[in-house]
Amino acid sequence: MTIRWITALLGTAPASAVRGMPGIHLVDVRDLVDKGGNRVDAVAEKIRLGHALLSEGKKTVVCCDYGISRSNAVAAGILARAEGISLEAAVRRVQDATGEGDIKVEPLQIVRAALGDDAATQALKLRSGRRAVVMTGAHGFIGRSSAAALRADMDVIAPSSQELDVARGSTQLDMLASESGADILVHLAAPRVFTSNVAMGQTLSMLRNAIDVCLVRDIPLVYLSSAEIYSGYRGSLCADESVPALPRGPYAEAKFLSEMLIEHCRVHLGLRCALIRSSRVYGAGSDRSKFLYNFIDKARRGETIVTHCYRNGDPTLDMLHVDDLVSLITRVVRSGFTGVLNAGTGVTTTTHGIATMLIDLLGSESRIERTAIDSDSAHIAMDFSKARKLLGWEPTISLASGLAALVSSPT
Numbered sequence: 001m002t003i004r005w006i007t008a009l010l011g012t013a014p015a016s017a018v019r020g021m022p023g024i025h026l027v028d029v030r031d032l033v034d035k036g037g038n039r040v041d042a043v044a045e046k047i048r049l050g051h052a053l054l055s056e057g058k059k060t061v062v063c064c065d066y067g068i069s070r071s072n073a074v075a076a077g078i079l080a081r082a083e084g085i086s087l088e089a090a091v092r093r094v095q096d097a098t099g100e101g102d103i104k105v106e107p108l109q110i111v112r113a114a115l116g117d118d119a120a121t122q123a124l125k126l127r128s129g130r131r132a133v134v135m136t137g138a139h140g141f142i143g144r145s146s147a148a149a150l151r152a153d154m155d156v157i158a159p160s161s162q163e164l165d166v167a168r169g170s171t172q173l174d175m176l177a178s179e180s181g182a183d184i185l186v187h188l189a190a191p192r193v194f195t196s197n198v199a200m201g202q203t204l205s206m207l208r209n210a211i212d213v214c215l216v217r218d219i220p221l222v223y224l225s226s227a228e229i230y231s232g233y234r235g236s237l238c239a240d241e242s243v244p245a246l247p248r249g250p251y252a253e254a255k256f257l258s259e260m261l262i263e264h265c266r267v268h269l270g271l272r273c274a275l276i277r278s279s280r281v282y283g284a285g286s287d288r289s290k291f292l293y294n295f296i297d298k299a300r301r302g303e304t305i306v307t308h309c310y311r312n313g314d315p316t317l318d319m320l321h322v323d324d325l326v327s328l329i330t331r332v333v334r335s336g337f338t339g340v341l342n343a344g345t346g347v348t349t350t351t352h353g354i355a356t357m358l359i360d361l362l363g364s365e366s367r368i369e370r371t372a373i374d375s376d377s378a379h380i381a382m383d384f385s386k387a388r389k390l391l392g393w394e395p396t397i398s399l400a401s402g403l404a405a406l407v408s409s410p411t
Contacts, residue, residue: 003061006097009054010079012071015063025053027062027078029070036106036216043074043107044114050078068100073107077115087112088175095171102169105216112178130155132180133333136166136173136210137188141286142224145326146186150333155180161189167202170209177213184333185214186222200254207258211265220272222332225259227279227318227344227380228252234312234376236348240383241277241340248378274332276325279344279382282402283322284409295355296407299364307351309370310377316348318381321397331391344382345395357400361407 003018005011018024027050032038046062053060062078064070072094080090091108095101131154137143138158147158157180164172166189177185187210191199207223214221230239232246247256265271282289298305308315320343328343355368387393 004067004098006075006079006094009057009059010050010075010082011059011061012067012075012094012098013061013063014065014067017067018061018063023059025058025060027053027060027074029062029064029074032064032070032074032107034064034069034104034107036109038107038110040110040113043077043110046074047077047081047111047114050074051081054078054082069102069104070107072098072100072103073111076103076108077111080115087115088179091171091175101171103171105170105174105212108171108174109216131183132157133184133186134173134177134180134182135186135188136164136206137161137190140188140190141283141288142281142322142325142329143188144285145322146188146329149326149330154333157182166206166209167191170212173209174213174216177217177219182217182219184220184222185210186329186333188224194254195249195251197250200250200257203254204257204261207261211261211271214273215265215269215271220274220336220338221262222274222329223258223262223276224329225275225277226252226255227277227342227382229256229259229277230380231378233378233380236316236379236381238346238381238383239342241342241386272338274337275340276328276332277340277342277382278325279318279320279380281320281322281325282406284406286322289319291351292354292358292403292406295358296362299355299358299362299366302365305355305359305366305368306371307355307368308373308377310373310375312376313379314350314352314370315377316350316379317354318344318346318348319354319399319402320344320382320395321402324395324397327396328387328391328393331393335391337391341384341387341390342382343384343387343393345399346381346384347399348379348381349399354399354403357403358407361404 003011003013027046050060062071062075076090076094080087133154134157138147139160147156150156191202229245229247231252232248245256247253262273287293295305359366
């Protein structure tokens with residue numbers, strides 16, 4: 001790897017690539033660590049040296065072992081000092097020039113402290129007392145409604161997936177949190193296809209990036225898990241927060257591993273988190289849950305609707321309307337609650353029963369046929385008594401009224 005020039009005089013590179021290169025002055029940051037723990041005065045000295053070299057018109061290269069994270073973080077600090085711009089603007093310049101999308105947030109936070117950057121404090125003052133929420137996945141099914149509800153009394157920073165790719169790293173998310181003076185991070189982003197083995201790794205990577213920002217900024221995380229962590233159970237179960245997880249399948253296992261990561265960071269790193277385990281969510285404005293739209297399409301066409309029958313009977317689902325879930329998310333955000341909450345209606349309905357309800361609502365002549373599945377199915381209802389006791393929340397939209405609204409909504 002050769003020198004990657006950010007300006008005509010400032011670049012970054014691995015130390016091995018520039019050692020002894022004529023006309024190049026080095027700011028060697030290999031004595032810093034590529035994580036938390038660097039001293040502010042040590043980083044400030046690197047920035048001072050780099051700024052002094054630039055002021056003398058000397059070609060300056062910041063170098064570490066690979067020329068990626070430590071060097072780019074310090075180079076951004078030097079650029080910010082030299083050109084009198086914000087650290088966030090400098091980081092974007094460095095990213096554009098080097099092609100490195102992810103600069104670890106811990107070194108950047110020390111660079112910010114070394115610069116005396118108070119952008120977050122200024123942002124807080126400009127908001128006139130309104131709290132700020134950064135939300136990933138804000139343009140998704142649940143995110144759109146959650147962001148709209150929270151905007152009533154909070155500033156919501158809601159980037160699209162094109163503006164913020166959480167899977168690429170934590171740098172962009174950290175800059176958004178810094179510029180907005182974020183008080184809380186709501187992490188709803190998920191892989192577009194979330195049921196594959198590949199998605200498991202993506203899910204954990206995205207969550208870890210969100211956690212990094214929360215830890216560095218000491219702000220709480222709100223994370224949406226799923227009742228699918230109980231999907232390995234057989235027979236009927238009303239699950240409260242004390243029921244041990246028993247996941248089955250990549251999606252359920254990804255949520256389980258996410259919860260384990262959150263718990264590790266809570267116990268050992270001081271993460272504050274509100275974790276909401278939601279039952280199956282439905283409502284207008286999305287194709288979730290997909291089986292509902294399949295049933296509705298068949299019913300409108302008068303075609304046969306096929307439901308499954310497992311060895312232990314028809315599958316049953318606890319169906320939670322999106323408006324009820326959004327109501328819980330907003331209560332959690334506004335209250336500052338941390339801990340685990342199970343969310344659902346506490347009532348399960350068979351898929352055969354749901355198909356019957358849709359046929360009746362649409363006045364359809366469709367028939368229902370069952371097809372046998374050589375496996376067992378979990379029948380999980382979510383006990384929401386903790387959410388009711390602590391936050392006064394309970395679902396208000398029955399499945400009958402929710403389905404009626406769904407079939408009458410524009411397609």
